[in-house]
Amino acid sequence: MEDSSRIAGPRMRADARRNQGRILAAAREVFAEHGIDAPMATVARRAGVGVATLYRRFPTRDALVRAAFAHQMQTCARALTEALTDPDPWRGFQRLFETVCELQREERGFPAAFVAAFPDSTAGHAQARERTERDLTTLVRRAQAAGALRADFHPSDLVVALLSHCGLVTALPHDSAASRRLVAYLLQSFRAEAAHRPLPPPSALSLRDVPIAADGSQRQRSSRA
Amino acid sequence: MEDSSRIAGPRMRADARRNQGRILAAAREVFAEHGIDAPMATVARRAGVGVATLYRRFPTRDALVRAAFAHQMQTCARALTEALTDPDPWRGFQRLFETVCELQREERGFPAAFVAAFPDSTAGHAQARERTERDLTTLVRRAQAAGALRADFHPSDLVVALLSHCGLVTALPHDSAASRRLVAYLLQSFRAEAAHRPLPPPSALSLRDVPIAADGSQRQRSSRA
DNA sequence: ATGTAAGCGGACGATGCCGTCCACATAGAA
DNA sequence: TTCTATGTGGACGGCATCGTCCGCTTACAT
Numbered sequence: 001m002e003d004s005s006r007i008a009g010p011r012m013r014a015d016a017r018r019n020q021g022r023i024l025a026a027a028r029e030v031f032a033e034h035g036i037d038a039p040m041a042t043v044a045r046r047a048g049v050g051v052a053t054l055y056r057r058f059p060t061r062d063a064l065v066r067a068a069f070a071h072q073m074q075t076c077a078r079a080l081t082e083a084l085t086d087p088d089p090w091r092g093f094q095r096l097f098e099t100v101c102e103l104q105r106e107e108r109g110f111p112a113a114f115v116a117a118f119p120d121s122t123a124g125h126a127q128a129r130e131r132t133e134r135d136l137t138t139l140v141r142r143a144q145a146a147g148a149l150r151a152d153f154h155p156s157d158l159v160v161a162l163l164s165h166c167g168l169v170t171a172l173p174h175d176s177a178a179s180r181r182l183v184a185y186l187l188q189s190f191r192a193e194a195a196h197r198p199l200p201p202p203s204a205l206s207l208r209d210v211p212i213a214a215d216g217s218q219r220q221r222s223s224r225a
Numbered sequence: 226m227e228d229s230s231r232i233a234g235p236r237m238r239a240d241a242r243r244n245q246g247r248i249l250a251a252a253r254e255v256f257a258e259h260g261i262d263a264p265m266a267t268v269a270r271r272a273g274v275g276v277a278t279l280y281r282r283f284p285t286r287d288a289l290v291r292a293a294f295a296h297q298m299q300t301c302a303r304a305l306t307e308a309l310t311d312p313d314p315w316r317g318f319q320r321l322f323e324t325v326c327e328l329q330r331e332e333r334g335f336p337a338a339f340v341a342a343f344p345d346s347t348a349g350h351a352q353a354r355e356r357t358e359r360d361l362t363t364l365v366r367r368a369q370a371a372g373a374l375r376a377d378f379h380p381s382d383l384v385v386a387l388l389s390h391c392g393l394v395t396a397l398p399h400d401s402a403a404s405r406r407l408v409a410y411l412l413q414s415f416r417a418e419a420a421h422r423p424l425p426p427p428s429a430l431s432l433r434d435v436p437i438a439a440d441g442s443q444r445q446r447s448s449r450a
Numbered sequence: 451a452t453g454t455a456a457g458c459g460g461a462c463g464a465t466g467c468c469g470t471c472c473a474c475a476t477a478g479a480a
Numbered sequence: 481t482t483c484t485a486t487g488t489g490g491a492c493g494g495c496a497t498c499g500t501c502c503g504c505t506t507a508c509a510t
Contacts, residue, residue, distance in 0.1 A: 012456090013455095013456060013457065013506085013507055013508080014507070014508090015456095015457070015458085015506075015507070016456075016457060016458090016507095019457085019458085039496080039497060039498085040497080040498075040499085041496095041497075041498090044459095049458080049459080050458060050459030050460055051459075051460075051498090051499080051500095052457095052458065052459060052460075052499090052500080052501085053457075053458060053459070055498095055499060055500080056457080056458090059499095115396050154406075156403070157406060157410070160393060160397075160403045160406055160407055161407070161410075163392065163393050163396045163397065163403075164389040164390060164392050164393035164407055165389060165392075166392055166396065167388065167389050167390075167391055167392005167393055167395060167396065168385060168388050168389035168392055170392060171340050171388045171391065171392065172385075172388065172428075175428050175429070177425065177426055177427060177428040177429065178381070178385045178388075178428035180425040181379075181382060181385055181424060181425055181427055181428060182385055182386070182389055184424045184425055185382070185386075185411060185414040185415070185424070186410060186411075186414065188414045188419055188420075188421060188422065189410040189411065189413045189414035189419065190410070191421070193421065194413055194414065194419050194421070195413075196413060196416070196418065196419070197413065199406060199409045199410070200402065200405040200406055200409055201402055202402060202406055203397075203400050203402040203403035203406060204400070204402065237486090238476085238477055238478080238485095238486060238487065239477070239478090240476080240477070240486095240487070240488090241477095241486075241487060241488090244487085244488085264466080264467060264468085265467080265468075265469085266466095266467075266468090269489095274488080274489080275488060275489035275490055276468090276469080276470095276489080276490075277469090277470080277471085277487095277488065277489060277490075278487075278488060278489075280468095280469060280470080281487080281488090284469090
């Protein structure tokens with residue numbers, strides 16, 4: 001599989017490059033307002049280009065979605081790296097979680113993209129994904145070794161927490177207080193001293209089999225845009 | 226606003242009543258498989274009736290969705306009543322939460338319906354809704370008075386928790402372990418003894434303004450069924 | 451200044467779903 | 481058995497979106 005969108009290379013006409021930028025900006029706006037299912041034509045119109053241009057640059061909707069939120073994805077990746085280098089393991093863990101949730105909260109449309117892009121992403125390549133998986137595990141183990149994160153915490157719990165937060169901000173896009181509350185509750189229950197009782201067994205979820213493109217649907221609401 | 230679907234009354238032809246049943250069963254199946262956005266025609270076909278019959282009985286998709294999951298909604302309502310009468314306030318609280326989450330986990334399609342129907346539902350009338358709201362608050366206060374539920378817990382937190390759980394089971398429809406884990410984490414963080422640190426302010430969410438039908442969209446995934 | 455390859459835009463046919471309309475069927479009363 | 485109100489099915493017109501095709505435009509190398 002090649003890179004989803006033709007990346008702005010050196011051999012690209014200036015106007016083409018400009019349009020690519022406009023398209024991505026428009027996509028972010030439109031996806032934020034109408035969800036990632038918004039008509040492609042809407043994005044094109046907002047960008048001030050024709051549909052053909054849009055399709056030439058981003059052959060599929062997924063490619064567009066992924067490109068539009070690539071920056072946020074990178075921010076997530078960077079946050080993970082930073083978390084690993086934090087001298088205080090718990091603070092690293094906490095910050096990662098809070099940063100990702102904040103991103104989901106503030107960039108509307110991103111949560112949907114986050115969930116949608118999960119299977120093959122956090123950059124696109126299985127290699128990057130495995131790295132992410134490994135780093136997450138390291139982050140968890142470190143925080144546990146420091147006695148801050150409860151011993152029965154499983155790396156997949158982090159994904160579970162992030163996905164449920166996605167769901168919340170999707171259902172209540174304007175209620176950042178709700179999001180903050182959930183984050184606070186979850187973080188508290190992840191602390192070692194909160195481990196009063198045993199937990200049920202963790203999800204078998206190896207980050208790799210999150211929400212396959214298959215099965216499709218399972219939409220959140222029934223109303224149309 | 227009248228009742229969404231013509232209820233099976235005494236003056237209904239036997240075949241009509243039979244068809245109504247088949248439609249509801251088909252709707253549950255189809256919604257579970259393809260999400261609540263599945264084409265109406267699919268439901269009709271599966272039920273072995275014509276589209277016209279479907280539309281006559283359920284003029285809008287929402288009416289169908291609500292009727293299809295009315296039973297689950299009633300189970301929720303009943304669980305709330307039972308929770309209030311439980312001699313152990315915390316156990317009542319815990320059971321309510323677990324029961325609703327179990328329902329969301331097991332009846333695929335129900336989470337979406339749950340979120341979608343929230344604004345005007347838990348029966349349909351504002352009256353019933355207010356009653357629900359009041360009962361929830363009572364449940365929370367009782368559990369707090371018993372010293373089991375943390376004092377800074379706000380009734381809206383229950384909605385926040387349920388909505389995030391909805392999001393999780395929507396993203397991972399087959400992973401009940403993940404759902405159970407989330408429920409366990411949340412319940413632990415709701416306990417009074419977990420209140421190590423203060424929480425951010427609660428959501429202004431008065432159950433009434435949950436996920437308005439307006440705005441629309443904000444779908445979870447981009448792929449089509 | 452000029453030629454041309456890269457880029458552009460919008461019209462267009464295809465597809466899929468919606469919701470109605472109407473000619474036909476039948477349950478059940480008389 | 482007969483009659484009719486109630487119920488039925490599927491065809492059909494309408495609409496939105498998809499993604500492609502092709503003739504025109506323009507950046508930029510020479």
